[in-house]
Amino acid sequence: MNNNPLLTNFPHTVFATAARRSQADIRRARQQLLAKSPSGLGVLFEDVLPSDWLTKIDPTKRQRQFGHIPTLWAWTCQIFERNESCSRGLAHLQSWAASEGLPVPAGDSGAYCRARMRLKDDFIEALSQRTLAAMDVAIDEENRWQGFELKAIDGSSVKLMDTPENQEQYPQPSVQKEGCGFPVMSVSALLNLSHGGIEHFVTGPLKEQDASLARQSLEHLHEGDLLLADRAYSSFRLISEIRKQGAHCVMRLNSRRDEALDWQKGKRVGRHERVLTLSRPAFSRTGITGEQWEDLPEELTVRIIRMNYEDRAGKKKRMTIVTTLIDSSKYDGMELHSALGN
Numbered sequence: 143m144n145n146n147p148l149l150t151n152f153p154h155t156v157f158a159t160a161a162r163r164s165q166a167d168i169r170r171a172r173q174q175l176l177a178k179s180p181s182g183l184g185v186l187f188e189d190v191l192p193s194d195w196l197t198k199i200d201p202t203k204r205q206r207q208f209g210h211i212p213t214l215w216a217w218t219c220q221i222f223e224r225n226e227s228c229s230r231g232l233a234h235l236q237s238w239a240a241s242e243g244l245p246v247p248a249g250d251s252g253a254y255c256r257a258r259m260r261l262k263d264d265f266i267e268a269l270s271q272r273t274l275a276a277m278d279v280a281i282d283e284e285n286r287w288q289g290f291e292l293k294a295i296d297g298s299s300v301k302l303m304d305t306p307e308n309q310e311q312y313p314q315p316s317v318q319k320e321g322c323g324f325p326v327m328s329v330s331a332l333l334n335l336s337h338g339g340i341e342h343f344v345t346g347p348l349k350e351q352d353a354s355l356a357r358q359s360l361e362h363l364h365e366g367d368l369l370l371a372d373r374a375y376s377s378f379r380l381i382s383e384i385r386k387q388g389a390h391c392v393m394r395l396n397s398r399r400d401e402a403l404d405w406q407k408g409k410r411v412g413r414h415e416r417v418l419t420l421s422r423p424a425f426s427r428t429g430i431t432g433e434q435w436e437d438l439p440e441e442l443t444v445r446i447i448r449m450n451y452e453d454r455a456g457k458k459k460r461m462t463i464v465t466t467l468i469d470s471s472k473y474d475g476m477e478l479h480s481a482l483g484n
Contacts, residue, residue: 183215190276191269199268207239207247208257210265217258228255277337285336287481288473290368290390292335295359295375297352299328312347330355332362335370353380354429363389368467370482373397376464378423379430382438385466392482395446395462403446403462411470414448443468447475451483 184193202209216231223230228251235254239246247253281291302308302325314323328350332342342359352374363369365388373394384391395403408418420442425435448462463482467473 183218190273195272199265201262201265207235207245208253210261212238213254213257213261214269216254227251228258274334274339274341277334277339281336287368288477289366291366292370292481293341293363293367293389294333294335294370295330295356296333296372297328297330297355297374299326299348301325302327313349315348328352328355330359332356332359351429353377356380357383360384360387363387365389368392368481378420378442379438381444381464381466382442385442390466392463392465392467392478394482395464400462405448408446411445412475415470415475416446417443417468418446419443445470447478449475449479451479 184191196211196214197203200210202211212235216234219234220226220228220231232247232249232251232254236246236249238244283289286292302312304324308325308327312325312327314325326348328346328348330344330346330352331340333339334341342362344355344358346355356371356375357380360383363384367387367389369384369389369391371391371393373396376393376396376399381391381393405416408416410416422435422438422440422442425432443466445465445468446462447465448460450458450460453459461479461483463479465473465478467478
């Protein structure tokens with residue numbers, strides 16, 4: 143008897159169409175990503191933070207429950223859920239571990255909180271840089287203002303746990319009695335408004351001025367950037383250093399300088415606009431060295447624009463801004479005010 147199959151050279155396996163094979167590949171990839179991240183966040187971020195890349199930079203590969211990657215995704219879940227408690231983040235880890243047949247962490251959130259504190263700085267920095275790079279690529283002309291990438295810098299402060307280490311590095315306000323206050327840390331962030339990401343973040347003691355902290359972020363400014371800032375930053379030194387980076391700025395004028403401003407000086411551009419040439423201020427030993435002072439230009443040309451506006455309470459007020467964008471025919475004063483106000 144002939145044992146050869148009736149249809150020779152015909153495959154024993156019936157292959158699906160290309161579309162179905164592609165769908166099967168996607169399902170398998172999705173299941174692999176789900177197995178590596180609580181709440182399936184790995185699927186959402188795969189284009190930006192590929193799982194293979196995360197595994198490569200993960201220093202805790204042998205820790206399945208509270209390794210860097212599961213802890214990262216659980217913390218991200220907390221943020222997406224409007225800063226839910228650590229217990230909520232632990233719940234995501236417990237659900238993920240149960241679905242993957244791993245030992246389920248205990249209900250005490252202490253281990254998860256400690257895992258968050260163990261996240262290494264270089265791991266977080268790598269995540270930040272890769273995310274920012276992906277966001278930079280996505281910027282198009284609709285996200286720019288007159289061809290500029292809009293950036294903003296601002297500061298705030300946060301209370302810290304009352305520990306000897308924090309008190310030493312971030313002393314409590316001097317107006318509070320010893321033992322009756324908390325350490326306070328100043329923070330300053332450079333935000334790219336063209337994509338919404340924080341490009342740089344620095345901290346310091348409360349006594350350090352906003353402009354001093356902001357100076358540490360200037361290396362992240364480049365030609366084609368337009369920096370927006372409040373009046374705490376409108377100093378001759380900071381504006382000069384911004385221009386040295388090739389960037390431009392729009393700032394609210396410091397109230398003390400606004401009051402002392404002689405509106406008759408400079409070149410008249412419009413009823414409420416003038417171009418002024420500012421001279422380098424006299425040397426002061428406060429916060430600047432002689433070498434840094436010598437490095438400042440002797441003169442700085444700026445444009446001053448004054449307009450009225452309504453605050454949130456509906457009260458009419460006046461705002462004076464200073465900008466390095468001198469050409470009024472190209473950069474309308476009202477548009478500059480709107481850019482800063484928005």
